[in-house]
Amino acid sequence: MSQISRTLLVSAAAMSLALTAAACGKAGSSSSSSSASGSVAASSLSGKVGLLLPENQTTRYEKFDKPFFEAKMKELAPSVTVDYANAAGSAATQAQQVTTMINAGVKVLVVDPVDAAAIKASVVAASTKGIKVVSYDRLSQGPADAYVSFDNIKVGQLQGQGLLNVLGSKATPTAKVVEIDGDSADPNAADFKSGFQGVVKGKVDLAYDASGLWKADVAAQKAAAAINQLGAGNIAAFYSANDGMAAGIATSMKNAGISNLPLTGQDAQLDAIQRIMVGTQSFTIYKAYQPEADAAAQLAVDLMSGNSISSLATTTKTNGSGNKVPSDLLTPVLVKADNVKDTVVKDGLYTVAQICTSAYAAGCKANGLS
Known part of the structure; x- marks a missing residue:
């Protein structure tokens, strides 16, 4: 996928965890500027946007x-109200939430779908009513007007190369790796898997492959089943598609007496950064949330005001229903113990104090983060 480096101006959001000013080429840099694209009337816009x-x-x-999306919307279009709903993992709930927002008269829907295929009918219904739809983080099926996310194939490639690097000389065609993927209803999960397998296949043995459904308890169960099937002493590494599942896998590893084996992740969750500090997780993938949320807000405002989104959405992605969607794809970054300070701490995602609590203080000190 083509991407052009851009300079992100990351302003302090109205919250204690606001990011500091971003520099060109840093984590989360996007293919184009997220500054206003000539929306001179944005400040006078009114109505509702659904998130x-x-x-x-x-x-x-x-x-x-x-909070990042709401803060950016308030900055760009202070008279626009943001209606918010979280589907709690239920595609049926999300469909009802879309219906509620359509009936409430929202002008733009920013939707991160639970199930990309199941949301199609809702996207069609919104489009029929003249409501613009922005797919957020995950690409929905149906006639979406824009999409903002990260280069998800690249995420998987970073995970694959990161795992090979951690394994070093132990990365051989017979080295057994347990692979726990995300939920197949999420199209990003397929991209992560494709990118990961494209890097590691033939270089290690993907001896066990299952879906953890993005749930820690399910991932823990799958990891325990893999350990029972393969034998604790025969496993070289564990691949987890995200940090939430890595937490469950780490528990299963501990229960089986397994230590010092590579474990991957994604999302730069606080608990994952802490595990990285003490060596129970090898790395995570950092996808800076504020640039993504800011871009979604800018797209929503531009679509609401009838302005072109071409300066922001500089590429296209074809969704599962064959629609070509103008897209803004940001760049992910691999985070290990040696660059935590220069990524999530520098960006203000977490403070050293938040990471280096008493249980992790020794690991922080050993990695120069105290």
């Missing part, structure tokens, strides 16, 4: 995406 997020097991949505 629908998929679940609350992953900490990012309530803690970061929602």
